[in-house]
Amino acid sequence: MSAFDPVLSADTVDQILHLYATRGDDHYGEDVSQREHAEQCAYHARIDGADDALIIAALLHDIGHLLHKFGEDAADRGIDTRHERIGSGWLARCLPPSVSEPIALHVAAKRYLATINPSYLKGLSAASLQSFLLQGGLMDAEEMTAFLAHPAHQAALDLRRYDELGKIVGADMPAFDSYAPMIRALIMKDAR
Numbered sequence: 593m594s595a596f597d598p599v600l601s602a603d604t605v606d607q608i609l610h611l612y613a614t615r616g617d618d619h620y621g622e623d624v625s626q627r628e629h630a631e632q633c634a635y636h637a638r639i640d641g642a643d644d645a646l647i648i649a650a651l652l653h654d655i656g657h658l659l660h661k662f663g664e665d666a667a668d669r670g671i672d673t674r675h676e677r678i679g680s681g682w683l684a685r686c687l688p689p690s691v692s693e694p695i696a697l698h699v700a701a702k703r704y705l706a707t708i709n710p711s712y713l714k715g716l717s718a719a720s721l722q723s724f725l726l727q728g729g730l731m732d733a734e735e736m737t738a739f740l741a742h743p744a745h746q747a748a749l750d751l752r753r754y755d756e757l758g759k760i761v762g763a764d765m766p767a768f769d770s771y772a773p774m775i776r777a778l779i780m781k782d783a784r
């Protein structure tokens with residue numbers, strides 16, 4: 593990435609750890625916290641054999657919820673925070689597109705899956721259904737074509753699977769901070 597800045601990048605890893613240390617207990621919208629959801633999604637990516645970029649995308653896909661200023665109850669107040677754009681844009685400063693793009697597309701992936709598969713839509717949790725409606729609901733044909741044309745769409749669909757699995761109350765998972773070396777390695781790889 594041409595805009596790579598080692599100071600910004602080192603800061604970013606620290607900022608990510610700090611964000612989840614200080615705001616990771618925020619309510620995710622199910623009965624798990626943001627930190628628990630992140631850890632579980634990354635775990636499911638790992639056991640699925642995903643590459644490091646997709647594991648970190650799974651870990652950080654909802655970081656936008658920790659960065660926006662709308663409050664934890666934004667969805668209850670009818671606000672779509674566009675958290676996927678906030679998060680992916682913030683991370684794209686120093687992580688590769690293989691991390692940021694599936695994150696940018698993970699809401700579109702939910703809308704796509706709900707459009708092509710009514711049972712997926714029925715299976716959405718209450719919080720996920722609430723945000724789905726705020727995020728635009730079912731896709732039209734043009735939106736589906738645009739989604740499928742994106743090179744990261746398959747990674748976003750995989751991420752979505754991990755997302756749905758990461759909502760188990762009380763699951764014992766590797767700690768969030770244990771992923772710090774993997775995040776750093778992705779940043780350094782990007783710098784070469």
Ligand SMILES: [Fe+2]
Pocket residue numbers: 629653654755
């Ligand atoms: Fe999620």
